[in-house]
Amino acid sequence: MIISMKLHASREEVDNVRARIEDFGYKVHSIAGEERIVIGVVGVGDVTVCLESLEAMPGVEKAVRISAPYKFVSREFQPHKTEIKVCGTTIGGSEFVVMAGPCSVESERQILESAEIVARAGAKFLRGGAFKPRTSPYDFQGLEIEGLKLLDKARHATGLGIITEVMSDRDVDLVAEYADILQIGARNMQNFALLKTLGKCSRPVLLKRGLSSTVKELLMSAEYVVAHGNPQVMLCERGIRTFETVTRNTCDIAAIAALNELTHLPIILDPSHATGKRSLVPPLARAGVAIGADGLLVEMHPHPEKAMSDGAQSLDPRQFAAMMHDLEPYIDLWKRARSESLVTA
Numbered sequence: 001m002i003i004s005m006k007l008h009a010s011r012e013e014v015d016n017v018r019a020r021i022e023d024f025g026y027k028v029h030s031i032a033g034e035e036r037i038v039i040g041v042v043g044v045g046d047v048t049v050c051l052e053s054l055e056a057m058p059g060v061e062k063a064v065r066i067s068a069p070y071k072f073v074s075r076e077f078q079p080h081k082t083e084i085k086v087c088g089t090t091i092g093g094s095e096f097v098v099m100a101g102p103c104s105v106e107s108e109r110q111i112l113e114s115a116e117i118v119a120r121a122g123a124k125f126l127r128g129g130a131f132k133p134r135t136s137p138y139d140f141q142g143l144e145i146e147g148l149k150l151l152d153k154a155r156h157a158t159g160l161g162i163i164t165e166v167m168s169d170r171d172v173d174l175v176a177e178y179a180d181i182l183q184i185g186a187r188n189m190q191n192f193a194l195l196k197t198l199g200k201c202s203r204p205v206l207l208k209r210g211l212s213s214t215v216k217e218l219l220m221s222a223e224y225v226v227a228h229g230n231p232q233v234m235l236c237e238r239g240i241r242t243f244e245t246v247t248r249n250t251c252d253i254a255a256i257a258a259l260n261e262l263t264h265l266p267i268i269l270d271p272s273h274a275t276g277k278r279s280l281v282p283p284l285a286r287a288g289v290a291i292g293a294d295g296l297l298v299e300m301h302p303h304p305e306k307a308m309s310d311g312a313q314s315l316d317p318r319q320f321a322a323m324m325h326d327l328e329p330y331i332d333l334w335k336r337a338r339s340e341s342l343v344t345a
């Protein structure tokens, strides 16, 4: 349930509502808003009777039931989009945000070169895995702490924000020391211990859709993080596993439009993992802008032929700059559509 209080409802009225909620056996999960207080309520019980009782109380504007199983991330709970302010950029607002860099951090030279290239072309965040989830235990597993330190150097050299993957709940504090955004990989989307730990973390989280996960499961995983205390979550469509083999994964592009209806969380498209093939990355990136994603997560390597992971889907510096340039008119239209939707919202 959510309870919207009247504009400037008194402290006493809010306290009385809280007490009544608890009398019904429900738990007050969050109280948000300055001028207009909105109370989030969770638990099990007789919702209809509780709603009627609350709506009759002084200071209450409206009490509504949220029918979606994911409560806090639903549009019903929060009609306006969540804006995540990080490193001077707002994700989910009036800016289309590009995060780019190699699949893995491989060496100082490689990551510094990558950072300069993506910054010059207009990206706001540098991506690069220090902890790598690899299908084979014999493949490169990442430079781990050394990789995090190299990302930090790249941040200082360029001013870019850093997004990097955290694979285990044990590493959340460590990775959060170096990263501005914590990436949760597709293979960890339902690692519930990790999701709960992220709820206690103050860094924004980018949650990737699992290889065989539904949109609803993605939203339930996001709900874990938000319900445990961290509202700064963005979702990432990175392709799902189907019978199709022409592309590495099948990009569920419609999921972005569907998510925009179902949730207020920002949505990022990863056209690199969604296709597995560099020639397909720019056209898919355009589709992402057109369908209303809030940004892109793109793999770019200074020398893709030498990449230790995902070389085939990594753009080279020239291709990345060309993609960014070619996206400009689409992003202009995106901005116009976004400002109109902000006006009508």
Ligand code: PEP
Binding pocket: 103, 129, 133, 184, 185, 186, 187, 208, 238, 273
């Ligand atoms: C990555 O971003 O390099 C990665 C491993 O992605 P995913 O978890 O989507 O496979």
Ligand code: MN
Binding pocket: 103, 104, 273, 299, 309, 310
């Ligand atoms: Mn990769």
